[in-house]
Amino acid sequence: MNKKILIVEDDVVFCRLLTKFLSRNNYEVMDAQNGKDAFELMEMNEFKLAILDYRLPDMTGLEILEKLKSKSPGSKIILITRYGDQDIANQAIEKGADAFISKPINPNELLEVINKL
Template sequence: MKILVVDDELPICELLYEFLSQYGFQVNTATSGEEAISLFSKEKHQVVLLDVKMPDMDGIEVLKVLRKIDTRVEVIMISAFADEETKRDALRRGASLYLEKPVELERLKNILGKFSECTMF
C-alpha cells in the first residue's frame, strides 16, 4: 500500500517514513500542500496522512483538491490542535479519520493495516 505523508515539519515526515517503511508500506513525503498535490497527481496513493495546519495551504484545502483527483483515497487528518469545528469540517469534506498529535505509532500502524485489508485498488 502506498502512503503519502504531508506535514510541514520535516522531522515528522522523516519519523513516519522510517516507521511505516519498516512495516512494508511504500511511503512518500511532502512538506507543503502544493508538493503533496503534485506528488498525488503523478502517483496513485491509497492513503494520505495530512497535517491540518500548514503555512502555504492548510490541510482542508489540500483535502478538497485530493478528493477531486481521487474520491477513493483514504485521508487521515492529523493535528496538534483539538479544534472541533475543524475536525467536523474535515470529516464532512471526506476525511476518513481525524487524529490528534502526538499520534501513537502503533495505533496508526493498526489503522493502516485495516485500510490495507479493506481497500481494493
C-alpha cells in the same frame, strides 16, 4: 488497498519518523512538507491513503483533502493536527476524511488506524 501512502507534514523530523516507520511496515511512502509539493506528488502518483497535517505553511490539509478526493474519490484520508479542535474534525469528516487524529501521535496507534481503513 495499494500500499502507497502520501504524508504531508511540515515538521520535518516528525515527517521522517512517520515515513521510516511506515516504510518498515511494508508501505511505499512519499512525503511533502507543504501543499505545493503534495500537489506535485499527487499529479505523478496515485495514493489510496494520505496522512495530512491540518496546518501547513502554504495551505491547510483540508485543501489537499479536497484535491485528492476530486482526483481519487476512493482515497482514504487521515487528518492530523496538534490542535484538537472539534470544528476542524467536523469539517474534515464533512469533506471526506476517514479519521482525525490529534498530536502527539503514537506510530503504533496510527498503524492500527491505517490497518482498519
